[in-house]
Amino acid sequence: xxxxxxxxxxxxxxxxxxxxxxxxxxxxxxxxxxxxxxxxxxxxxxxxxxxxxxxxxxxxxxxxxxxxxxxxxxxxxxxxxxxxxxxxxxxxxxxxxxxxxxxxxxxxxxxxxxxxxxxxxxxxxxxxxxxxxxxxxxxxxxxxxxxxxxxxxxxxxxxxxxxxxxxxxxxxxxxxxxxxxxxxxxxxxxxxxxxxxxxxxxxxxxxxxxxxxxxxxxxxxxxxxxxxxxxxxxxxxxxxxxxxxxxxxxxxxxxxxxxxxxxxxxxxxxxxxxxxxxxxxxxxxxxxxxxxxxxxxxxxxxxxxxxxxxxxxxxxxxxxxxxxxxxxxxxxxxxxxxxxxxxxxxxxxxxxxxxxxxxxxxxxxxxxxxxxxxxxxxxxxxxxxxxxxxxxxxxxxxxxxxxxxxxxxxxxxxxxxxxxxxxxx
Ligand SMILES: C[S@@+](CC[C@H](N)C(=O)[O-])C[C@H]1O[C@@H](n2cnc3c(N)ncnc32)[C@H](O)[C@@H]1O
Numbered sequence: 001x002x003x004x005x006x007x008x009x010x011x012x013x014x015x016x017x018x019x020x021x022x023x024x025x026x027x028x029x030x031x032x033x034x035x036x037x038x039x040x041x042x043x044x045x046x047x048x049x050x051x052x053x054x055x056x057x058x059x060x061x062x063x064x065x066x067x068x069x070x071x072x073x074x075x076x077x078x079x080x081x082x083x084x085x086x087x088x089x090x091x092x093x094x095x096x097x098x099x100x101x102x103x104x105x106x107x108x109x110x111x112x113x114x115x116x117x118x119x120x121x122x123x124x125x126x127x128x129x130x131x132x133x134x135x136x137x138x139x140x141x142x143x144x145x146x147x148x149x150x151x152x153x154x155x156x157x158x159x160x161x162x163x164x165x166x167x168x169x170x171x172x173x174x175x176x177x178x179x180x181x182x183x184x185x186x187x188x189x190x191x192x193x194x195x196x197x198x199x200x201x202x203x204x205x206x207x208x209x210x211x212x213x214x215x216x217x218x219x220x221x222x223x224x225x226x227x228x229x230x231x232x233x234x235x236x237x238x239x240x241x242x243x244x245x246x247x248x249x250x251x252x253x254x255x256x257x258x259x260x261x262x263x264x265x266x267x268x269x270x271x272x273x274x275x276x277x278x279x280x281x282x283x284x285x286x287x288x289x290x291x292x293x294x295x296x297x298x299x300x301x302x303x304x305x306x307x308x309x310x311x312x313x314x315x316x317x318x319x320x321x322x323x324x325x326x327x328x329x330x331x332x333x334x335x336x337x338x339x340x341x342x343x344x345x346x347x348x349x350x351x352x353x354x355x356x357x358x359x360x361x362x363x364x365x366x367x368x369x370x371x372x373x374x375x376x377x378x379x380x381x382x383x384x385x386x387x388x389x390x391x392x393x394x395x396x397x398x399x400x401x402x403x404x405x406x407x408x409x410x411x412x413x414x415x416x417x418x419x420x421x422x423x424x425x
Contacts, residue, residue: 003030006038014045018055020368026063036076041066044317047327051334057310059361059369065314069173072180075250075320082250083165084141084156086117088125089382091245093282093305093417094274095129100416102241102272108132110239112266114231115139115247118156118165120219126243127224134223136239140230141165146215147194150208153179155190163187172378231259238268244275245287246315253323263290264297273297276326277315280382283307283389284315285419286330302329303421306398307389309334310351310369312360333405333422340404350395351388358384393418 007027011019030037044066048058075082102109109130116123116137123137141164143156152169166186168175179186197203197211204210212218216226227234231247242263248256263273269292276287286304290297308316308330316334319327338344356362359373360381372381392398402412402420411423 003028003032006030010042010045014049015055019058020055020060020364020366022060022364022370023055023058023063023368026060026067029067031071034071034074034076036074037071040070040074040320043319043322044314047317047319047331051331052338056363056367057369059312060371061312061361062314062369064173069176070314072176077180077183078165081141081164082115082247084117084139085167085171086120086122086246087171087280087382088121089281090278091122091126091243091282093285093419094243094245094276094278094287095126097415097417097419098126098241098243098272098274099130103130108134109241110134110237110268111136111241111243112236112239113137114234114242114244116226117246118142118216120216120226122245123224123226124219127221131223136225136227136236138227138229138234138236140228140233142216142226142228144214145194145198146212147190147197148208148210149190149193152208155187155194157191157194161191161194163190166190170378232262236266238266238271240268240271242267242271242273242275244273246277248275249277249318249324249326250320252321253325256325260290260297264292264295267292267297269293269295277318278305279313279315281386281389283382283385284311284313286316286326288326288424289421299424301415301421301423302326302333303415303419304330304333305389305419306392306401307385309337309347309401312385333410333420336408336410337401337404343400343404346400347392347397350392350397354388354391358388360384360388390418 007024011017011024030041071077073083073085111133113123113126113135116139118139118141120137123135127135143164144159145157146154148154155166156164158164166179168179193209197209205212220226248259267273271292273290274287278285284305284307286308288299289301291300316330317327352363359376361369361372364370398414398418398420402414405412405422413421415421
């Protein structure tokens with residue numbers, strides 16, 4: 001199908017033709033040769049529609065991420081493998097939550113970070129925060145070789161020197177485009193760099209370019225270890241806490257169900273499982289909390305951040321399968337909240353003012369969320385997003401959203417880190 005027709009249909013079917021030209025222009029960059037991307041976008045628009053997202057709330061930045069970045073981060077771009085994408089600071093709030101919930105009890109704890117990604121920034125951050133815990137991190141894509149180029153972009157390789165993944169030093173849309181506009185050439189360039197570095201008697205391990213062999217070993221300590229393998233594969237003793245973030249949304253519900261079974265076996269009695277998704281600076285956070293009680297995993301709460309009501313990124317709708325239970329649940333709650341006009345009026349009043357104040361996709365003259373102030377760097381952007389989330393919470397909008405859910409007959413509270421948490425027991 002022509003991209004133009006696809007975008008026109010999306011606009012008509014899900015937004016009554018109300019999407020802004022600036023947003024649809026971004027979508028026109030969707031790659032025609034990637035049915036997986038089309039299917040994903042269609043599913044995401046279905047979710048937006050179900051949760052009553054109006055066209056005006058889709059910023060040009062969201063359009064850009066959908067139009068250009070999405071194709072590059074879906075498994076379809078990596079021979080079906082789930083890319084090991086992770087971002088420093090991503091689990092800051094989740095770590096605080098885990099520490100609050102488990103840290104006060106006597107003795108050190110153990111944790112499994114499954115699908116930790118690479119480089120394991122977020123695992124390292126957790127091991128700093130709960131420095132007396134024993135942490136095991138596992139991922140099927142832990143590399144054997146890691147090569148950095150002159151610009152500090154990197155590529156990871158398996159034992160057979162096949163590229164597993166590559167990423168720009170700062171993962172902005174522009175930098176991704178520079179590497180992925182010709183992925184074959186980028187892979188070949190990194191492959192050549194690996195051969196060149198391996199052929200040197202003492203390949204450089206500092207500066208640029210450089211090579212690290214079995215790079216994960218460098219991160220290990222007496223409290224932190226890494227294992228190559230995934231859910232159902234790694235052989236470990238049961239732990240007190242399992243964190244599984246940004247993994248399950250790549251799989252269908254049968255996988256999710258089997259994963260729960262495996263998690264149950266890998267948790268100590270009373271242990272906690274947190275499974276969910278999020279993006280940089282703990283934005284767009286959502287997660288289930290389970291606890292092992294009398295030998296069985298009990299679904300306790302589902303929690304989410306207030307920013308999912310108007311996300312800066314696309315994780316809120318990021319389901320790779322139609323039967324993704326977590327996205328469906330999030331969308332259901334957002335739909336209830338979004339239907340409450342008086343709450344939304346109050347939410348928009350502050351949210352729009354903060355976007356204008358920080359230059360992050362403020363509304364344009366026609367009422368559509370727009371672009372990021374070009375003077376803001378990608379790093380600053382997520383610091384500002386974090387500020388906005390904190391200010392929305394400080395103004396009590398998370399509490400008010402929970403009240404809306406309570407009025408709808410649910411049992412919602414604000415949890416220890418400011419997320420709206422719905423009791424599922
Ligand atoms: C998007 S990354 C998430 C990394 C990190 N947990 C985070 O939240 O930033 C998804 C990771 O899941 C891993 N993965 C793929 N299949 C898996 C499986 N069956 N079990 C566990 N992890 C898996 C991938 O290798 C990848 O590193």
